[in-house]
Amino acid sequence: MTALVRRLQAGENPQLVRGTIVLVLGVVLIGLLMLALGISPLRAYGSILEGAFGSRVHLAETIAKTVPIALIGLGTALTFRCGLWNIGGEGQLYFGAVAALIVGVEYQGPAYIVLPLATAAGIVAGMFAGLIPAILRVRFHASEILVTLMLNFIALLLASYMIAGPYKDLRVPATVPVGEAAQLATWTIGGLRVHAGLIWLLVLTAGMSFLLTRTSFGYRVGMVGANEDAARNAGIDVSKLRVTAFLIAGGLGGLAGMIQLSAVTRSLVDGFSPGFGYSAIVAALLGQLRPLPTLVASVGLSALLVGAQAMQRAEGIQMSLVDVIQGLLLLLLLGAGIVGQGLIRR
Amino acid sequence: MPDFLMESAFWIGLFAAAIRFSAPILFAALGETVVERSGVLNIGIEGMMLLGAWVAFLGAFAFGSNAIGIVLAIVLGCLSGLLLAYLSVTRQAHQIVVGITFNLFALGLTSFVFRELFTGIPSIQPFQALEVPVLSQIPVIGEILFRQTPLVYLAYAMVPITALVLSRSQFGLALTAAGEMPAAVDGSGMSVERIRYLSAIIAGGLAGLGGAALSVGQLGQYTDNLTGGRGFFALAVVLLGRWQPVKVMGATFLFALAEALAVRLQFNLGIPQQLVQMLPFIVAIFLMAGLFGRVRAPSALAVPYTRE
Secondary structure, X not given: OHHHHHHHHOOOOHXXXXXXXXXXXXXXXXXXXXXXXXXXXHHHHHHHHHXXXXXXXXXXXXXXXXXXXXXXXXXXXXXXXXXXXXOOHHHHHHHHHHHHHHHHHHOOOOHHHHHHHHHHHHHHHHHHHHHHHHHHHHXXXXXXXXXXXXXXXXXXXXXXXXHHOOOEEOOXXXXXXXXXXXXXXXXXXXOEEEEOHHHHHHHHXXXXXXXXXXXXXXXXXXXXXXXXHHHHHOOOOHHHHHHHXXXXXXXXXXXXXXXXXXXXXXXXXXXXXXXXXXXXXXXXXXXXXXXXXXXXXXXXXXXXXXXXXHHHHHHOOOOHHHHHHHHHHHHHHHXXXXXXXXXXOO | OOHHHHOHHHHHHHHHHHHHHHHHHHHHHHHHHHXXXXXXXXXXXXXXXXXXXXXXXXXXXXXXXXXXXXXXXXXXXXXXXXXXXXXXXHOOOOHHHHHHHHHHHHHHHHHHHHHHHOOOOOEOOOOOOOOOXXXXXXXXXXXXXXXXXXXXHHHHHHXXXXXXXXXXXXXXXXXXXXXXXXXXXXHOOOOHHHHHHHHHHHHHHHHHHHHXXXXXXXXXXXXXXXXXXXHHHHHXXXXXXXXXXXXXXXXXHHHHHHHHHHHHHHHHHOOOHHHHHOHXXXXXXXXXXXXXXXXXXXXXXXXOOOOO
């Protein structure tokens, strides 16, 4: 703790300090705007914080929502590092969820068969969703920004179709739930309800960190990101690397979708994802594309999501206000040159 | 062969709808063509269209005049373009990040304010079709092309205007140069920043107009996230149209055709709504696979200019 403070004082991480100052100023500024609109900033901010951290139940909810955001964020950061603008996390999540749903509903059997099967299905579906933009980029020089965006919409429509069509549950706007065998375990630790997806997250964060810093793959990723032409001249198969990165990101997204389905919602519901994929992009950027900071940022973004819902319930203020706050803060950070600097230039 | 495909009314209706649907995207795409040619990538076009659609509806509803709504949309769009220029050109922030962020912000803002003001689904009277005398009486062609609303005519009229401005005018040439060789532009004494600021403001205004064309010109309604990805289609058609207005128009029409076809397939063949709505997006992906060969973007696209 003292070491951190000393480093801050020594100005060792100016970005962090400047960023914090901008955030604080931003929060104050937005608070003033809220006053002008007749909303009490204290009640708004207060209910957000309370909703995210106020009790064990709230904290558990925040942790639960961190899982998909961070998982997708890890993959997104990886692809960004290769100079790939993969904004398909949302779609990869949905594809994974749909695949896991089908397996979970159709297959009867013991958990030790169905669960791995559903997990594999989710990961593979996500990988497939990552493969498409990868191949189109590598073979046809198609803009992966646009392809992943289009796939997001397709994925959303596919999920809607599932809910309205073949797997429709007549009682609620959702699909039928997956069988018990396909549901991930939840435990209560220290009074907090957590689910098995959290283990996935912690393991994969460590794994990604290892991948990036200690493997030749991670080294090559860094080289491609810094200078694509130089990397190619040095003999690196840039295309293969990019496809691999996209597959990993897709797999992570699909896994996130499967976990969210299997551990949290149990069925595919309307509004299954409140924009996890897009929050993940923000988390990756705030985390400077590094695994652990991305995880930390994901907690913050999850807190905003959870807090927003709580704010609406408790104070009757619309959830979308938080999107506005988040957007404004980000734009401020961008203007101050804190986020989005030093990233690979296309 | 399903019956409905034999009816000429089906095909006439299809193409007329395609022309109608294409107008919003065309406005935004023309603006995007301009700004990308100058070297700035505006991913935030979706947010700008959405803001335009939203404020146009609010204005039309509040003042009882569609025209006021449209003006407001253009103004708000220009302001958005100004913001884009400030962040991308002056602050030199990463343009893709700027765009993604702006879209998130615009979605939140429009949702929030709209739902504060309305609970149900309010509506206004959209523009009525304005039949061009004589021309609209031509069988088939007349029905398709000349029975559209004024905004549609404007959108298509803007295509040759944009093309001429880009290729023949001083401003257009300077703009293209700024996107290809900004150093040369700088060396000749012109300001790369100023050119990019102007093009961004134009693009914002056109994006806003495109949104207005959707909410006020076509639908007469506003709902949450009305544009639903149309701004991204505009990005795609600029790419597919190789940054040339006429080709961009062609690509836009193709998408609008896919959209119009999707609606009719659902209605006539009973294909589930969600599956059929995927059609334009799937078409987009196939087209992006470069059926037309390799794409060469403006050299300085998305690269902020700094004097060496």
